[in-house]
Amino acid sequence: MKRIAIQGEIGSFHDIAAHQYFEGEQLQLICCNTFEQVYESMRQDPTVIGMAAIENTIAGSLLHNYELLRDSGTTVVGEHKLHITHCICCLPEDDWDTISEVHSHPVALMQTRHYLEHHPNLRIVEGDDTAGSAKMIAEGHHKGWAAICHAEAAKLYGLKVLENGIEDNKHNYTRFLVCSAPQKADMLRPLVESNKASIVFSLPHEEGSLSAVLAILSFYKINLTKIQSLPIIGKEWEYLFYVDVTYNDLTRYRQAVDAIIPLTRDLKILGEYRAI
Amino acid sequence: MKRIAIQGEIGSFHDIAAHQYFEGEQLQLICCNTFEQVYESMRQDPTVIGMAAIENTIAGSLLHNYELLRDSGTTVVGEHKLHITHCICCLPEDDWDTISEVHSHPVALMQTRHYLEHHPNLRIVEGDDTAGSAKMIAEGHHKGWAAICHAEAAKLYGLKVLENGIEDNKHNYTRFLVCSAPQKADMLRPLVESNKASIVFSLPHEEGSLSAVLAILSFYKINLTKIQSLPIIGKEWEYLFYVDVTYNDLTRYRQAVDAIIPLTRDLKILGEYRAI
Incomplete structure (x- = not known):
């Protein structure tokens, strides 16, 4: 029996997404009012798995959830995409x-x-x-x-x-991330089967600094599927970069990350998982 | 007397921002309920200038306003940053x-x-x-x-x-863009004095496609100050890129844009203006 912390009640989109992602498994849901409480449940009990929306094709990225994920110390072990109707x-x-x-x-x-x-x-x-x-x-x-x-x-x-079916746009999909305590991650997804990673780093405001980082990823044949710059709270008009990359070769990907670390600040791997 | 369409009532942050940006000038405000109405006012009367929030250090980008700006046919002629307190x-x-x-x-x-x-x-x-x-x-x-x-x-x-002073974070700044009909733009800001541009384009999902675009900008000594990928509505998991760049040499910047056009799709210059 897996215990999954979600934001929302029984019947919420997180509930639906959790049951699709863990299809056929027995789940016990921990229904939280806020995303803060989802990560708090995981802190209190490291066997709890969290599931949190991270972006939507209409509303864009859920910036606050990126921040919570980064601060939580948990690792992304999977993703799920759900078609949203209202x-x-x-x-x-x-x-x-x-x-x-x-x-x-x-x-x-x-x-x-x-x-x-x-x-x-x-x-x-x-x-x-x-x-x-x-x-x-x-x-x-x-x-x-x-x-x-x-x-x-x-x-x-x-x-x-x-x-x-009252949603304005029928192409309305939400992407969820599944997170766990790092020590539990390999049980949930064998690292060797991963082909996607979510990474965050900041950059000095120098001409070409992002270009250099992306060029190195490109030289290593690492594909960029998403980039999001975020203002750093307390440092106006400086940005954090949230980047999703996909790869076929785990070693090559790890070498690419090693190669960009000296050009970035505070690089953190949020998780390595299987793309869907 | 300038006529400025803003979202909000007298006393709103847009009102405060407009009076700071056009300091010392006589303004007539057109108070709109929605950002849609701001752009609608400009469509109906091309002499109207629009002012719209585009990003905030806490909440991130206002995705919907990017979309409205792109679809409006208006040109960005200036920016303003305002310290927000509640x-x-x-x-x-x-x-x-x-x-x-x-x-x-x-x-x-x-x-x-x-x-x-x-x-x-x-x-x-x-x-x-x-x-x-x-x-x-x-x-x-x-x-x-x-x-x-x-x-x-x-x-x-x-x-x-x-x-x-009940705002959670004291470093709370909102950036506003000032827009006008393209034929009026040069009266509001001499193009030769511009040093910043906002650009939007989409990219095929090929390895290194963004890296190539940013490398070219870097070769031309064009500085990237912001990048934001947005899902394209109706095309799940494909992204538009909103990019802000700064430059010292208008001709060099124009050459750089010419150089990236063949590598992008639907590139559009949202405006060229003076950075603050």
């Missing part, structure tokens, strides 16, 4: 003419922005979670409130789906 | 023991996240704007509601400041 739902006795506000996670609200613009009378209220908003409405029996969540969560909590 | 405020007769919810722009809510965690009983409600939330509470006389905004806005709307 519905709007309410108590069975409510309907379009009786609802006055809509609750959901900020990212879900952003992903249904155009849809919600057609319903300007609905007050938009941020919640911790998509499925949690559905649960809160069902359990608190909040008349006049709607939630935005996956249709599975609406069903689970006995809510009426007013409309399904 | 207060929490309410009606004069309210106090900590009588407020039950807090309204503000999602970015302001994110920037005061740790502060708000110490007030878990406050319901967090998204609004269009920081100063707009203050205005709404003052004009609607909403008892029990608080707003998060700049202390100037609280004062402007006659609200009581419960606490000032």
Whole structure:
């Protein structure tokens, strides 16, 4: 039995993603209100595995989760991509003419922005979670409130789906990272089978410093699949770089990392895992 | 008299930024609810200048504004950096023991996240704007509601400041871009005085494709100050690159852009302007 810490309730996208990633395995979910609590659960019990969204094709990267991951001391052991669909739902006795506000996670609200613009009378209220908003409405029996969540969560909590598939863009995918304590990582993914790594480093603001790093990765035939510069908190307009790379040869990849270390500051390997 | 379209009310951060950028000039503000409306105002009247936040040291890039800028056909003619501070405020007769919810722009809510965690009983409600939330509470006389905004806005709307300087991180700066119709750009900034450009392009997913582009920029002594990869909507896991570069020699910079065009797809210069 694996114990998985997720952000969100039963029925949340993290729940769905965890069950897809660990298909066929018995899971015990630790449902957390915040991503901070996901990493806190792992700190308190190193046998707990964490699963956290890291980017979405519409909303972009979840910057705060990058920061939590970097500070957590955990290692990325896998990734999962999930197709995201949203519905709007309410108590069975409510309907379009009786609802006055809509609750959901900020990212879900952003992903249904155009849809919600057609319903300007609905007050938009941020919640911790998509499925949690559905649960809160069902359990608190909040008349006049709607939630935005996956249709599975609406069903689970006995809510009426007013409309399904309300996401603005149908090409809506979220990428999740699976993390564990470093000493547990090799049990979860044999390192020799890894072909992708997530790395973070900072660079001095000198002409061509990023170019040199990427040139070396290219010389070693390491493929870059993502780059994200982030402001360093407390140092305005200096940037951290979050980079994802893929490789066929683990040794060659390790040599490439060794080769860029002298040109970077504070390089940290967030994890090596199997690309999907 | 310059006419400036901003997102937000009088007293908003955009208002403060506009008056700092165009210091000493007479301005007529066009206050818009959304960034879409800012660009719509410019489309309807090409003499209107737009000002829009593009990144923040805490929240990162405003991805949606990058998209709007790219699609708008307007040109960036300048940038401005503003130090952001927040207060929490309410009606004069309210106090900590009588407020039950807090309204503000999602970015302001994110920037005061740790502060708000110490007030878990406050319901967090998204609004269009920081100063707009203050205005709404003052004009609607909403008892029990608080707003998060700049202390100037609280004062402007006659609200009581419960606490000032509540932003989690004191190094909180927002960068704004000033945009205009291309035919008006040279009146607003002589091109020959420009030393910074914002560029967007996409790249095929081939090993070393970004490395080649950055190497060329480096060979031409063009300095990279920011890079941001964004998922292309509708093409999962392919990325657009938003890049800021600085240069001392306009001709050399133009030659560098010519040199990278054949290696990129859909390259577009968003604007050339004076770095601050």
